[in-house]
Amino acid sequence: MAGDFSRQLGTGDMGRRKSWWNRLHIDPTMFFLLVLLASIGLFVLYSASGQNWNMVYRQATYFGLGFFIMFVIAQFHPRWFQMAAPWMYGAGVVALLLVLLIGVGAKGAQRWLSVFGLFRFQPSEIMKLVVPMTMAWFLASKLLPPRFKVIVASMAIIFLPTLMVMKQPDLGTSLLIAASGLFVLLFAGLNWRWIALALATVLAVAPIMWYGVMHDYQKQRVLTFLDPESDPLGSGWNIIQSKTAIGSGGVEGKGYMQGTQSQLEFLPERHTDFIIAVFAEEQGLIGVIMLLLLYLVIIWRGIYMASRARDTFDRLVGGALVVTFFIYVFVNIGMVSGILPVVGVPLPLISYGGTSIVTLMAAFGVLMSVYTHRQV
């Protein structure tokens, strides 16, 4: 592999001189956008954590680790991902099965797997990367746009891990896994008729989900979402407080570290899932629009990078990961601002938490890889 690697570096450039960035397999534009986003993340976290330097240091460490992992992954040629994808998928499904059987966790959910008691990891997080890779691997070998049999097989690939994660239960992650897989299908040219059919199916299946599959806490979240005022001190508290935080920020915001909703602890989970409310309260509409624009630019750049990739597998993986990243953003801000149910999705690269940062940066590593290993 090391030989491969150096050959790739040494002889890859045919037409033009390779830039220093390209040798590192890093897209400088995306790199700076990510650094900018991470900086904003640390900046907000300092306020949201109640001026807790410890937390900021730890988050900075996660970012360091995340960027390192991105860098390492970017060095791999995409064909390694393509080769490894089905194996990783198999291992991932086994790991999810083990989670359901012997997993550890808290608050009624089993999400972690303890490895010989040495460390714990969350297989569902890895599946966020592995499912789109496997889908891309699968579809890359098929004639595109995919035909019916292929679509059925794809659905199986997507929903096996999705349902297993939903069983843990972890609704937010399972939805993101499903989305990441489905985006591959969409990018592979899934016929619009099938998309329409799928939407119709979802509408039909929803009641079955409600009565058969969903846990009480999930139902409660939906009910609370529909009418948060019905339980203002209980499950509706979070949403009411976050809406108040956002709304009271106004156009200009209350000022950095001046958000009363956040600083006086009315806002729950303010340094994790609800951190956008802190940002919106303190920086106001102007700040929020700037942040949304930053996300938009990152995603557009990501889609561009994916579309410039070497082959179908690379493009599908890259495209799906970028759009999944956006789904994170949309679901998080949507839930905190009260237009989506509360499903426990962090705001990418802003919310506090190592797992999310590492997974996301690994995804960007894959994106960097497919972009920088292209034949020009």
Place this chain on the structure above:
Amino acid sequence: MSFALKDGRIEKDIFARRAVLASVFVFILVCVLAARMIYLQVVQYDVHASKSENNRVQLKPVPPTRGLIFDRNGVLLAENLPSHSLTIVPERVDDMGYTLALIDTLIGLTQEERARFEQRVTQWRKPYESLALKYRLTEEEIAKIMVNSQFLKGVQVEAELVRHYPQGEILAHVLGYVGQINEREKQRLDARRYKATRRIGKIGIERYYEDLLHGDVGYQKVETNAQGRVLKVLEKQNPVPGRNLMLNLDVELQKIGFEAFNGRRGSLVAIDPKTGGILAMVSSPSFDPNWFVLGISHERYNGLRDSLDVPLFDRATRGQYPPGSTMKPFIGLAFLEAGVTNWSETIKDPGWYMLENDERVYRDWKRTGHGDAIDLEHAIIQSCDTYFYEMSVRTGIDFLEPFLSQFGFGQNMALDVGNALPGLLPNRQWKRQNRGRSWYAGDTLNMGLGQGFMLVTPLQLATATSVYAARGKWQRAKLVQYIDGEKLAEETRPADVEIKNPKDWDRMNHAMEEVITHYLGTAKSLRRGLKYTLAAKTGTAQVVGIKQNETYDSEALAERQRDHALFMAFAPVDDPKIAVAVVVENGESAGGVAGPIARKVMDHYLSKSNVSEVADGR
């Protein structure tokens, strides 16, 4: 398309189209989010801004500091001590059983504390109001709670000022006490003024002067966090502290009086005739008022309530006794005023008296009688009943009742003693209304001896004695001398008692002096060591009040059937500085039991050099 060949260019085109669609799709969703933010932050800004402000800022009422109470010499009688209490907001506690168990293991809870708390949880209260679990925490206990505060949601250590009565039981009935505001009081109180107040005066001065002692609530506009903890005071309006009271009472005198009873049931009231100031007001036995401040346990309360000696009962203001012969000086004046006799007329006393057309024999306390020539002076000195029978009949109820009424009998004339009972001064109308019979001559005879229907409270007897000592000049009895250094407002006084011949005061005083000094005087035992002139009258009252169905053990019954011993006195005779009334329940001997108690108080008071000095109000 029939050949299943992969074509990189087609796939790339598909991807490119889908990528453009995805970019547009993402842009639209970003716009949705932006629109939502605009809706919340611009359209609904006002709603959310005020919600956030309401979250942040709370108006907290601040309780005023309760006014202090001092005795006439500035000795502190009621103070406010800082106390750290462990309080719980039940609404914030997830698992009360666990919380209580943890507190118990940390600092220990008595059965009593638990019971009291559980009782309070079930009682009416404001939502989210904290309830006290344990009072007077030590530094160590506070530390233990603080260290474990993360496991004790809804549990707080609150500092508050708690009323304390350093004099304890000797002043319990006079001062009264404060206690937890109950639901009924809540209805009556000004909700705004009492917004932050937990306790209210229940009896005694604490109740009567509640309005002045309480002060006025203050407010703090505070910034609180979601847990309700105050982080910053934004604005404040200080509470107006309650007003300080300085009493006429002399705590040393009170103490001597209380201890003189040595646990016996009875009461003593001492009044300065010049001002009406109550110098001492004892009710024995008593209780520690501090027990009530923080909530008394059922056990302890039941003990007090069920005690045969009824320590909770304020005998001084609510104990109504037949005055017996202590009435004789007043009634004697009535005879003179009615003109039915004079100082020189004598009658024969065979030891009994009979009315015409009545077979009943009215006996003198002395079976053998007081001799052939008893005048008014000796009727006072020896407490001759026959003389008073005779003269009462001559005078009649229609003169006697209004005359005695001038001394305040049958009414509560005290200025600032709440809840004092009026006693009973009967007349024809009263008897018809309450007994359904007309007034008999025998009733007048009984009344001439201070028996029969007539009832007085020790406070009333002392007031009448004081008015008598001042030769009819009225000063209403009053506990408080100064309010915040300002003299108690001048009250409306009853009309002074005026008699036709003022010399009669001197003659009567002389007779009362001889009650002590004459060898036949009923209180001649008090003569020993007397350093001032003392006018007095003894009295005994038959106990009639024991109901047949009450079960007392025989020994207690026997003791409780004995006569009450009464005593009224003032001194010095020419310039009265103190007037005293004493009742010793079942004391039997007025001169031997009640008299010495009065003397101890007067001895002390008159031996002080500063008697006539008026204490200043600070």
